[in-house]
Amino acid sequence: MPWLEYDDHGTIRRINLAGDRETFIGRDRQCTICLDGVPQVSRRHCVVYFNTNLNAYALADMHSTNGTKLNGTRLGQKDVTLADGDQILVGAQVFTFRGTTEQPDVKLLDPLNMDPLSYTPVIPSLAPGMQKNYTNDLAPGTPVDGMVVSALLSACDESVHYLLTEHDSERRKTMKIFKTPQSDPMVRREFTRIIGGCLRTELPKSLLPYTDCGIRGGEYCFYTTDFMEAPSLATMISARAPLEEQKTLALIYTIVEILDDANRKEIFHGNLKPSKILYAQKNSRLIGYGLADWLRKHTKSNFRQRPEWYASPEFNSGEELSWKSDMYSLGIIFFQMLTGVLPFRAATEQELARMHAEDPLPFIKDRNENVKVTSVTEGVIRRMTMKNPKNRFASWNEVMFQLKKANSQLEEKEKQSS
Numbered sequence: 568m569p570w571l572e573y574d575d576h577g578t579i580r581r582i583n584l585a586g587d588r589e590t591f592i593g594r595d596r597q598c599t600i601c602l603d604g605v606p607q608v609s610r611r612h613c614v615v616y617f618n619t620n621l622n623a624y625a626l627a628d629m630h631s632t633n634g635t636k637l638n639g640t641r642l643g644q645k646d647v648t649l650a651d652g653d654q655i656l657v658g659a660q661v662f663t664f665r666g667t668t669e670q671p672d673v674k675l676l677d678p679l680n681m682d683p684l685s686y687t688p689v690i691p692s693l694a695p696g697m698q699k700n701y702t703n704d705l706a707p708g709t710p711v712d713g714m715v716v717s718a719l720l721s722a723c724d725e726s727v728h729y730l731l732t733e734h735d736s737e738r739r740k741t742m743k744i745f746k747t748p749q750s751d752p753m754v755r756r757e758f759t760r761i762i763g764g765c766l767r768t769e770l771p772k773s774l775l776p777y778t779d780c781g782i783r784g785g786e787y788c789f790y791t792t793d794f795m796e797a798p799s800l801a802t803m804i805s806a807r808a809p810l811e812e813q814k815t816l817a818l819i820y821t822i823v824e825i826l827d828d829a830n831r832k833e834i835f836h837g838n839l840k841p842s843k844i845l846y847a848q849k850n851s852r853l854i855g856y857g858l859a860d861w862l863r864k865h866t867k868s869n870f871r872q873r874p875e876w877y878a879s880p881e882f883n884s885g886e887e888l889s890w891k892s893d894m895y896s897l898g899i900i901f902f903q904m905l906t907g908v909l910p911f912r913a914a915t916e917q918e919l920a921r922m923h924a925e926d927p928l929p930f931i932k933d934r935n936e937n938v939k940v941t942s943v944t945e946g947v948i949r950r951m952t953m954k955n956p957k958n959r960f961a962s963w964n965e966v967m968f969q970l971k972k973a974n975s976q977l978e979e980k981e982k983q984s985s
Contacts, residue, residue: 569583569624569664569665569666570582570584571615571665572662572665573662573663584624584666586806589615591611592655592657592662593609593611593657594610595611598611602660605657605658606659607632607633607659608631608633608660609629611629611631612629612635613626613627613628613635614627614629615655617805618907623649624648625648625649626653626655627642627646636656637653637655638653638654639654639656651664652665704727705729712779714732714734714740715732716729717732717739718730720741724746725745725747725862726744727744728743729742729743730794731794739794740793741792741793742789743789744787744788745788745866749786755788758858758861759780759781762780762790765834765856766778766779768832770832770834771829771831772828773824773850773852773853774825774828774856775792775795776792776793777790778793795845795847797846797847798845799845799846800844804903809905809935809937809938810905812905813977815901815905816970816973816974819901819970820970820971822900825852826839826853826890826893826897827967829853829856830890830963834856835889836853836856836892837857837858837860837863837882837888838863838877838892839877839892839897840900841877841900841903859882863882875916876899876909877896878923879891879892879923880895880920880923883920894959894966895951895953895956897951901947902931902934902952905944906931906934906935908935910934911926923954924954925954931948941976941980943973947966947969947970947973950969
């Protein structure tokens with residue numbers, strides 16, 4: 568696994584890099600590497616990430632005030648590929664990139680032909696400062712309602728996600744605990760009411776059902792689900808994007824079917840992102856649905872969230888959410904799958920929210936000149952991501968119709984060229 572290493576007051580620290588996440592360096596405590604107190608460092612100074620177009624890790628300056636230097640040369644506006652031993656200067660701090668640049672640390676998966684049972688979840692290490700303001704950690708082996716904690720699946724400022732295993736069987740569950748302490752009993756009751764409503768409803772098979780919910784330590788809300796041994800769409804995107812247009816159309820179509828099933832039960836996600844879609848050869852599932860509004864109201868003010876790369880304009884503005892919010896987010900995911908990059912990137916959450924609300928969506932060719940798509944596909948994405956929800960498609964059926972139309976156009980072109 569590639570990593571960054573640096574001297575922290577005499578201690579050599581190592582930060583592992585992963586192909587499915589961006590590693591930010593800056594003064595902001597939300598950054599993976601926080602350089603609070605280091606002179607000449609901007610709030611979000613630079614980012615290291617796996618560039619699917621270059622098939623290598625890359626470095627990008629985030630419009631910092633004093634710039635970022637690579638091997639003594641100040642970066643321009645273009646992202647630069649990293650090689651083993653490269654030195655990155657941020658303010659007065661030097662970081663050394665170590666490891667291969669040829670492959671990210673994610674398992675390559677054929678998105679349309681894979682065995683879900685061959686997938687092993689990645690157990691990440693925690694970044695510095697990740698557990699601040701949270702005192703309800705569960706160590707491996709801790710008993711929880713007749714099961715034991717067997718692994719930490721993921722952790723961020725908002726929540727921590729554990730894998731639970733039953734003592735005398737192979738049954739496994741996941742438990743997600745939200746780190747914001749909820750002292751108000753009304754807020755806790757609202758959380759259990761939302762999850763409880765889903766528990767009492769006969770859900771479509773495309774939604775991974777909640778199995779329990781409650782409060783740990785008197786004020787930390789949690790829910791559990793059965794463990795599904797399949798990668799998230801985020802893993803697939805980081806390993807495979809940019810994807811061919813026809814494969815992307817097929818994948819998006821299956822996700823639209825999931826969202827349409829949920830909408831028929833008056834359920835939507837609200838803040839859809841690739842990590843909330845578990846992709847399998849059969850029976851892909853949507854997770855974490857129904858909680859977006861509660862999380863927006865009751866966790867945003869207590870923790871600085873990670874950038875909302877896929878959030879709709881109405882999510883960021885605090886307006887009412889609906890199934891059309893999922894349509895916008897899926898449009899952003901659609902764009903990323905085709906190009907390998909996100910349409911919007913900003914140095915701050917506020918600027919990113921402004922771009923989603925005001926800036927026109929870039930054309931596919933403007934983000935990746937090597938990608939060409941049919942006019943129908945480009946039109947579908949632009950309609951899905953209209954700023955005003957009223958201007959998006961009126962139903963998921965309309966989206967499916969247009970996806971079929973784009974696929975037919977591709978098949979016709981293939982016939983003409985053969």
